[in-house]
Amino acid sequence: MKHLSLLFISSVLCLLLTPEIMFAQSAGGAVRGIITTSDNKPASSITIQIEQLKRGAVSDNNGRYIINKLAPGHYVLKISSIGIAMQEKEIIVSTGETTEENFTINITSQQLQDVIVNTQQAKYHAGTSNDVAKMPLKNLENPQVYTTVTSALLKDQQIVTYSDALKNIPGVIMQLENNTAGGSVTSRGFPTQSFLRNGVVGIGGDGNIDVSNIESIEAIKGxxxxxxxxxxxxxxGLFNIVTKKPFDTFKGEAGYTWGGYGLSRFTVDVNTPLNADKTLLFRLNGAIHHEGSWQDAGFASYEFVAPSLTYKIDDKNTLELEGEYQNERANSFYRIFIDGSYKTGVRSPKDVNIDWHRRFIGNGLVLKPKQAKLFTTLTHQFSKQWVSRTNFTYLSSAESGGNAYMSVLAGNDSLIRNATYYDYYKKYTTDIQENINGDFHIGSLRNRTLIGAEVYSVTTKASYGSLAFDKLSLANPGVEYVKLSNTTLQNALLDVPFIQTGSILTNTYSAYVQNVLNVTDRLLAMASVRWDYYDYKGQKSVITEEATGGYHQNAFSPKFGLVYQIVKDKVSLFGNYMNGFTNVAPVQQPDGSTSVFKPQHANQWEGGVKADAFNGKLSGSISYYDIKVSNVVRSDAPDRPTYQVQNGTQYSKGLEAQVTANPFAGFNIIAGYAYNNSKYEKISTALDGFRPSSAGPKNLANAWLSYRVQTGTLQGLGLGFGGNYASENAVINDLDDYYVLPSFTTLNASLSYDKKKYNITCKVDNLTNKQYWVGWGTTIPQMPRRFSASFTVKF
Structure with missing residues (x-):
């Protein structure tokens, strides 16, 4: 599978890029320039043509164009595109010289984006990112690999859950849902969660992440x-959610989605300027979501609202205010742990004597998460070369209620329901981040510089109780099935001491710098370093208010990268060295001594090739990475098994490939493949040489193809088809135990009709009704085939 996928993607890239390489060099004169919108932003997909020669180009995602190999002479340069006024300029071309000619079109960037989406031009392709490198960099300029899931892709696939959106990212698969906001996925062999929003911390607490306010998702690898x-x-890696922003025209849409297993979802998106000179802009996104379960119990219901306000104070200052609030009630936490020991003979879900349509937890056990968020950004333009962005974030989350997980016992005929009830769990997050970006020259060398500082603070406190609630027969759970509820759980815990944590406060103080140097117009070098001071204040006693267990650590984290564009602005070779770290608390040893450990570190080497050709109609990357984790704390077995030492290691190596393409008008493709080889070393006798149970499947693939009719009586009719593949996944894997989730392929299809004033979309998930499971030490059955339909009104 991996060899066929790699061969396919490599062949496509090579075949399509060959003309670009052959004709990269040009003779004669040239004309180039930048096309911008009326609000001074890059204008992509604009046609530029020299009438006399019938020669032309199309502006890229940065508004740039170039026409090479021109004979000397006087010409008329014309720009045109659907929805904009045509413009002409007279130019003079001379041998060996490049003429500069810029244009400004008569519409805003948002209006242009609407035109581009409506004409279906490379809508799965993403342009420059401001957040991935905390500075504006094109993908070809960045030595780091990332994947962008665009809003157009989310709409085409009728995405209603965040976990489904992540299925479009190569090498990513859901492991645990609803344990944190957005759940846990695996990426490059490591558990990964979603915490970032517009480049700063933005996800806190538990519960679902609603997709109604998402403009795109950036998966930053390594x-x-x-x-x-x-x-x-x-x-x-990490995931960054880019949210929808206000713009300067009135526009909106309201939609309703209905589907199997109780899916009912209403969404709204309204944007408007609030004053005549359009310096005060407002946008509101919201959703009311309810979803049942394909099992005999389970549900999630919530209300979500996200207002955002942009105030253009003057030419140099802009203030952005954003908020989010979500109120949820859910019985969607689901875990089944299986005894995978050799004694039971249970090696896969099909060996378990269980009806997977049963949930074993009724809807009376409900968890109630709430989240409130505030984000502010003040942007100040010192000059054309320097800009400051000051970010302040406050997150508040709280939850109460009950949840449970099940453990199948060794006899394979019964399970234990382990339940927890929270009187409260509260989390408060404050983040202040200052980023100063510069774009300047030292001599002939272009420098793009970032200078940043951050103060990140988290406070948590909780009160909860847990117990093994009861034992059920797998074959006949009977009346006991529905006896577990919030009320019965609270009653059962009356004689159980609750764990009450006083405030736990963590502060992190950081400073970082980064510079991207254009050594030549094709060779770029990146260097970054961060210093972190981690200050864990400890846990306060609920009685004395005194904190214990505090410690602090310092850590440095470097990053280096090189990019060489073998075909300028089309194909680049890249390599990077990247570092990540985790703070490690001191450990009290059995002899009473305290061992103070260093931070755990992961170092990655990666190299590959990126392409962004034919004005974004073909883009992709292929890379190989090698990650080594060091300073892992482990048991000092066999000599001193009760002592902890810090010399364990873990390795993760692999290959990733991704491609987005727009071969012809209306037809779009996104596809990816990932292979990962992870193993423990020097951890323990039981684990050394084994793949971590958290690493996920070795092979993952994803694809989605869509076509929308461009002209004629069927204009607006769209078809979509795609799916995901995962190889087998050993979720229990050591010397004594082995339990594997089988490989699977799931397929999805959609049919839509998109017009100026409305959209109708129908979709079938899991088209073949495949039975499959995901998990991390657990077995979590997934949804069978489901039909859904949506109707959206645009205004």
Missing amino acids: PSGALYGSSLISYG
Whole structure:
């Protein structure tokens, strides 16, 4: 599978890029320039043509164009595109010289984006990112690999859950849902969660992440400690949610989605300027979501609202205010742990004597998460070369209620229901981040510089109780099935002491710098470093208010990268060295001594090739990475098994490939493949040489193809088809135990009709009704085939 996928993607890239390489060099004169919108932003997909020669080009995602190999002479340069006024300029071309000619079109960037989406031009392709490197960089300029899931892709696939959106990212698969906001996935062999929003911390607490306010999702691969520290990343990468922003015209839409298993979802998106000169802009996104379960119990219901306000104070200052609030009630936490020991003979879910349509937890057991968030950004333009962005974030989350997980016992005929009830769990997050970006020249060398500082603070406190509630027969759970509820659980815990944690406070103080140097117009060098001071204040006693267990650590995290564009602005070779780290608390040893450990570190080497050709109609990357984790704390077995030492290691190596393409008008493709080889070394006799149970499947693939009719009586009719593949996944894997989730392929299809004033979409998930499971030490059955339909009104 991996060899066929790699061969296919490599062949496509080579075949399509060959003309670009052959004709990269040109003779004669040239004309180039930048096309911008009326609000001074890059204008992509604009046609530029020299009438006399019938020669032309199309502006890229940065508004740039170039026409090479022109004979000397006087010409008329014309720009045109659907929805804009045509413009002409007279130019003079001379041998060996490049003429500069810029244009400004008569519409805003948002209006242009609407035109581009409506004409279906490379809509799965993403342009420059401001957040991935905390500075504006094109993908070809960035030595780090990342994947962008665009809003157009989310709409085409009728995405209603965040976990489904992540299925479009190569090498990513859901492991645990609803344990944290957005759940846990695996990336490059490591568990990874979603914490970032617009480049800063933005996800806190538990519950679902609603997709109604998402403009795009950026999956940044590899350990990214140099820019993002340790608290918000994993060694496999991180996810950044880019939210929808206000713009200067009135526009909106309202939609309703209905589907099987109780899916009912209403969404709204309204944007409007609030004053005549359009310096005060407002946008509101919201959703009311309810979803049942394909099992005999289970549900999730919530209300979500996200207002955002942009105030253009003057030419140099802009203030952005955003908020989010979500109120949820759910019985969606689901875990089944299986005894995979050799004694039972249970090796896969099909060996378990269980009806997977049963949930074993009724809807009377409900968890109630709530989240409130505030984000502010003040942007100040010192000059054309320097800009400051000051970010303040406050997150508040709270939850109460009950949840439970099940453990199948060794006899394979019964299970234990282990339940927890929270009187409260509260989390408060404050983040202040200052980023100063510069774009300047030292001599002839272009420098793009970032200078940043951050203060990140988290406070948590909780009160909860847990117990093994009861034992059920797998074959006949009977009346006991529905006896577990919030009320019965609270009653059962009356004689059980609750665990009450006083405030737990963590502060992290950080400073970081980064510079991207254009050594030549094709060779770029990146260097970054971050310093973190981690200050864990300890846990306060609920009686004395005194904190215990505090400690602090310092850590440095570097990043280096090189990019060489073998075909300028089309194909680049890249390599990077990246670092991530995790703070490690001191350990009290059995002899009473305290061992103070260093931070755990992960170091990655990666190299590959990126392409962005034919004006974004073909883009992709292929890369190989090698990650080594060091300073892992482990048991000092066999000599001193009760002592802890810090010399364990873990390795993760692999290959990733991704491609997005727009071969012809209306037809779009996104596809990816990932292979990962992870193993423990020097951890324990039982684990050394084995793949971690958290690493996920070795092979993952994803694809989605869509076509929308461009002209004629069927204009607006769209078809979509795609799916995901995962190889087998050993979720229990050591010397004594082995339990594997089988490989699977799931397929999805959609049919839609999109017009100026409305959209109708129908979709079938899991088209073949495949039975499959995901998990991390657990077995979590997934949804069978489901039909859903949506109707959206645009205004």
